[in-house]
Amino acid sequence: MQEKSYLVEREVWVENRLGIHARPASQILNLARQFEAEILLEKDGSVANARELLSVLALDCPQGTRLVVRAKGADARDAAHAMVQLFARKFGET
Amino acid sequence: MSATRVLTGIPASPGIVVGRARVVSDFGDLQATFRLLYTDRERQAEVRRFKEAVEQAQADLSRLRDRVAAEFPEHTHLLELHLLILTDQMLHDEPLRLIREENLNAEWALHRAYERVRELFSRIEDPYIRGRIQDVESVYRRLMGILIGQSPRRLIPTGDKVILVARDLSPAETTQMAGSGVVGFITERGGRTSHTAILAQSFEIPAVVGVDNAIKEIAPGEELILDGLSGRIILNPDQGVLERYRRRQAEFAAFREEVTTNAAEPATTPDGFATRVMANIELPEEVHLVGRYGADGVGLYRTEFLFLRLRHLPTEEELFEDYRKVVASLAPRLVTIRTLDIGGDKFLHRNDYVPEMNPALGLRAIRFCLRERDIFRRQLRAILRASAYGRVRVMFPLISSVQEVREAKALIEEVKGELRREGHPFDEEMPVGAMIEVPAAVTLCQMLAPEVDFFSIGTNDLIQYALAIDRGNKQVAAMYQPLHPAVLRMVLQVVTAAGVSGVPVAMCGEMAGDPLHLPILLGLGVAELSMNPLAIPVIKRVIRSITLAEAQAMASRVLEMVSVEEINDFANLFLKERFPEIYRFGSALAGI
Known part of the structure; x- marks a missing residue:
């Protein structure tokens, strides 16, 4: 039986001081791996797959960047929610 | 038998070690070869070779991470990062695609993939994020080294008493030395208060930095004494000098042990x-x-x-x-x-x-x-x-x-x-x-x-x-x-x-x-x-x-x-x- 698939979009802001550098990018990746849903991060038309560390880094997101989280799949809602939380926690940084 | 020579630099981390030089030259030496693949069998073999290289790099890095974690848990994050980069789409999936679809050999496929990452990163405006290319490069070098077979573990040589000689070492590379066969290092660049020097002190690896022309002056495999107390490097020491330094080394170790008590x-x-x-x-x-x-x-x-x-x-x-x-x-x-x-x-x-x-x-x-x-x-x-x-x-x-x-x-x-x-x-x-x-x-x-x-x-x-x-x-x-x-x-x-x-x-x-x-x-x-x-x-x-x-x-x-x-x-x-x-x-x- 085909599971129901959702498409969820959420806006997030990069609030930590150093932006999405290596550590936040690793956290994004590790979080994305916990979900079935495909999770994309979009910045001004450029898109990175949250599971791809280097693409996420190359998106170039310093502090103050606005991103759209786009999750697609059975657990898209949970995935998008978790991603929003991670950004809101500033990746545990300042 | 060549004569004893002395080089001097800035003492960056105290201690005395005797070992053999492992000269890490710049990446220019690790030339990727170019070869086209013509048959399915060749392609399959090349895919396998690439995957094996990744597995070896993964094993090396994991072992290293575990060693570092045991002693310096606060310094493992760079190694974790390198493990993630190793299996990233751009540095892992992309070379595999290039081998399968564009008939490239593993080295050239990796090289092409890396050049693309570098190009992409050069456009990043944020200097801090752009600087992460250092880590990508480090992983690339490791992987390429394994593929070329030139030196399977480029930056963390095993074997006993290796003294690393390099133009410069990044903090990531310095971290990798903890618990490896490296007993000391020498760089041409850097100062006593550089990040690398501070890490060396924290790992208690003797180091001398700012040694002019170290790469040219020190031959690979050459025996040398690294004196991180005075900043002196003694190349090709004779028996007398060696013994004197061995005594000094033991005395310093005892001294350090004693003064740190209480x-x-x-x-x-x-x-x-x-x-x-x-x-x-x-x-x-x-x-x-x-x-x-x-x-x-x-x-x-x-x-x-x-x-x-x-x-x-x-x-x-x-x-x-x-x-x-x-x-x-x-x-x-x-x-x-x-x-x-x-x-x-x-x-x-x-x-x-x-x-x-x-x-x-x-x-x-x-x-x-x-x-x-x-x-x-x-x-x-x-x-x-x-x-x-x-x-x-x-x-x-x-x-x-x-x-x-x-x-x-x-x-x-x-x-x-x-x-x-x-x-x-x-x-x-x-x-x-x-x-x-x-x-x-x-x-x-x-x-x-x-x-x-x-x-x-x-x-x-x-x-x-x-x-x-x-x-x-x-x-x-x-x-x-x-x-x-x-x-x-x-x-x-x-x-x-x-x-x-x-x-x-x-x-x-x-x-x-x-x-x-x-x-x-x-x-x-x-x-x-x-x-x-x-x-x-x-x-x-x-x-x-x-x-x-x-x-x-x-x-x-x-x-x-x-x-x-x-x-x-x-x-x-x-x-x-x-x-x-x-x-x-x-x-x-x-x-x-």
């Missing part, structure tokens, strides 16, 4: 004169050294790093978070925060701040802060707010008049008022101090004393200004003499004036961490010293073994001497006779 206990002279021995810190990584080497607190927390590292002017929150972390993690120990000690040209990109002809005499430190009050207020607010999380005191660098102290204190009062209204907690009694490092401040210290809660003599600048010596100028560097009679008289003048007002005197700067100077400084009445954390155990040991009376007698004798040579001889002789071990090794730990 380092955390307070240092009081046998006749009951209690001192405080504090640490100088700058980088966040150094906080753990404070506990490790038994510092009684931080006597100098340099705050320039954040201003220099960020691409923007740090916000109050950013400053506060940094200070709070340091203060809270060291509580209840005292943390002395020095306000900004640089000029605007170092971090403000404005036309009115261009590099100065003579920055040592220019608009920097307190002068700059009083000119750019918004920046100063921001830092003062952050420092005050951090004071709620532990014990903080603040000090102003480069004070040359009473007026400057008053203006700075008035700003503190204003800022306190704001914080009160905003409901931010802070320490109402936070002590405020003046750094004494300009001769004018020495002359005025009687007038400065009633204005402040403490003095801190910054010897590096004071000696430079008092003797008119630029240490960076090789023509006169030898004339930079901490025990110069003029310098000692200045110290005495400060201590005396402060004593009248009951203001405590601290000393930070390299002079404070050298066991050679210690008895004289104690005798002059300096009761608090702040230094490179590594030097602390040695200094405490000396304090515990000489009486204040003895130190005072020394100081008065020295004050009668007219030449610095005479004073140096006297101090050296004393140290040599009373503390032969410290005489031999102590200065190296002081980081001099």
Whole structure:
């Protein structure tokens, strides 16, 4: 039986001081791996797959960047929610 | 048999090791070969070869991470990052696609994929994020090394007693040395306070940096002695030299072991004169050294790093978070925060701040802060707010008049008022101090004393200004003499004036961490010293073994001497006779 698939979009802001550098990018990746849903991060038309560390880094997101989280799949809602939380926690940084 | 040769550099991490050179040249040597694949079998073989290389790199990195985690858990993150990069789409899936679809051999496929990542990263505007290309490159080199088979584990050679020789080493590469076969390293670039040097000290891997032409001069496989105490590298040592250094090595190990015992206990002279021995810190990584080497607190927390590292002017929150972390993690120990000690040209990109002809005499430190009050207020607010999380005191660098102290204190009062209204907690009694490092401040210290809660003599600048010596100028560097009679008289003048007002005197700067100077400084009445954390155990040991009376007698004798040579001889002789071990090794730990 085909599971129901959702498409969820959420806006997030990069609030930590150093932006999405290596550590936040690793956290994004590790979080994305916990979900079935495909999770994309979009910045001004450029898109990175949250599971791809280097693409996420190359998106170039310093502090103050606005991103759209786009999750697609059975657990898209949970995935998008978790991603929003991670950004809101500033990746545990300042 | 070739002759023994000696190279010299800057001692970056103390210790002596004997080993064989492993010269890590730049990537230019690791040329990727180009070959086209014609058959399915070839393609399958190439895919397998690539996957095996990734597996080997993964195994190497994981093993390394586990080793580092056992001893230095705070340093594993770079290795974790490299593991993630190894299986990233761009550096893993893409080369596989290039092999399968474009018939490229593994090396060239990897090379193409890496070049694309590099191109992509070069367009990143944020310098901090762009800098991560270093880590991608490190993983790329590792993987390519395995594929080429030239040197399967390029940067962490196994085997015994490898001494790494490189143009430069990144902090990531230095981290990889912990627990590997590398017993020491030599680089052409870098200084004693570089990040890499600090990591080496933290791993206790001896290192010499700033060695000109090391790569050209040292042959791969050559036997050498690395003396991280003196900064000397002895190539092709003969038996006699080897034996001498082996003895020195064993003695140093025993010495280090002995001095670090009880380092955390307070240092009081046998006749009951209690001192405080504090640490100088700058980088966040150094906080753990404070506990490790038994510092009684931080006597100098340099705050320039954040201003220099960020691409923007740090916000109050950013400053506060940094200070709070340091203060809270060291509580209840005292943390002395020095306000900004640089000029605007170092971090403000404005036309009115261009590099100065003579920055040592220019608009920097307190002068700059009083000119750019918004920046100063921001830092003062952050420092005050951090004071709620532990014990903080603040000090102003480069004070040359009473007026400057008053203006700075008035700003503190204003800022306190704001914080009160905003409901931010802070320490109402936070002590405020003046750094004494300009001769004018020495002359005025009687007038400065009633204005402040403490003095801190910054010897590096004071000696430079008092003797008119630029240490960076090789023509006169030898004339930079901490025990110069003029310098000692200045110290005495400060201590005396402060004593009248009951203001405590601290000393930070390299002079404070050298066991050679210690008895004289104690005798002059300096009761608090702040230094490179590594030097602390040695200094405490000396304090515990000489009486204040003895130190005072020394100081008065020295004050009668007219030449610095005479004073140096006297101090050296004393140290040599009373503390032969410290005489031999102590200065190296002081980081001099």
